[in-house]
Amino acid sequence: MIVTVDTALQRLNRGELVAIPTETVYGLAAKATEAQAIENVFATKGRPSTHPLIVHLPNLEAIHEWAIDIPESAYTLANAFWPGPLTLVLPKHPQVLSSITAHKPTIALRIPNHPLTLALLNKLNSAVVAPSANRYGQISPTTAQHVENAFDDIAVLDGGPCTLGIESTIVQLTDKPLLLRQGSLTLSTLTNVLGSPLDVPTEIVNMPGSDRHHYAPKKPLYLLEQDALLTMLKTRKNVSVISFLPKQHDILDWVQAPNTAFEYAQKLYSLLHELDKTASDCILVEKPPVREPWLAILDRLERAAQ
């Protein structure tokens, strides 16, 4: 059910959930001061309670209500990129409900850049938790329709297709700056603004919410180098393909991939949602370049793959 900003506001204030648009993906929002609503977010998504949520703020001043011991680097990044696709992990304010942070001492915060959601947050005069509005482990939503397909009877504030299409970049600032999740803001952009390098864990293990298998379609997805993909196509035709090569007509579904990372990211989840519904047996994806600005796309494809 599509709702207006005012209806969304009333629902949030009553402790109900509303799916909200952001520039990255749609979020499943609950007022961040409502313990029961937060529990419903976990239950509705089927998300383990050990996976902390991101709190979405209306403005930078609100940061003090959610975090403490805020380092200068947080203001540097926030001033440069908020509202926008950057989540900062900071020491948690003691008054914040510990279910939000999965009882961790840190909290993830961002200001999303979407006019409807900013209007909603300003009217709410509080913050919302908003994990991506998909069931746990499935493909993230980038349209209101994706959200409606995933959940029955969900209220959705329809802000059109998301402009960036993949989740925010996450940077932890509790010690030396650490890149926890690749996103559309690249490491080199962040490094330039910070004026110092960030640590990038080579293998992100045991990071809640960063399971190896995530963002996955229901049918198998194989991420392949171009040669391996072409070899596979000699024997398999009933497949969906996302490749940088032009369409091959004997293949069931063929999508020629956008050649800019910006456009690829914008379309990625929509394509996966679409190809998941066709009659093909599996989805074969040509591996994108292993360099910026493709790394966030590569990360999501690797997690979606078998």
Ligand code: TXA
């Ligand atoms: O772009 C986005 O960030 C979207 C939109 C809706 O804002 N939200 C999103 O939320 O992607 P979700 O719940 O799907 O992903 C949250 C990520 C998880 O990887 C989680 O582990 C991480 O944020 N996270 C949350 N709190 C954290 C914390 N205290 N320390 C480390 N990671 C944290």
Ligand code: MG
């Ligand atoms: Mg998610």
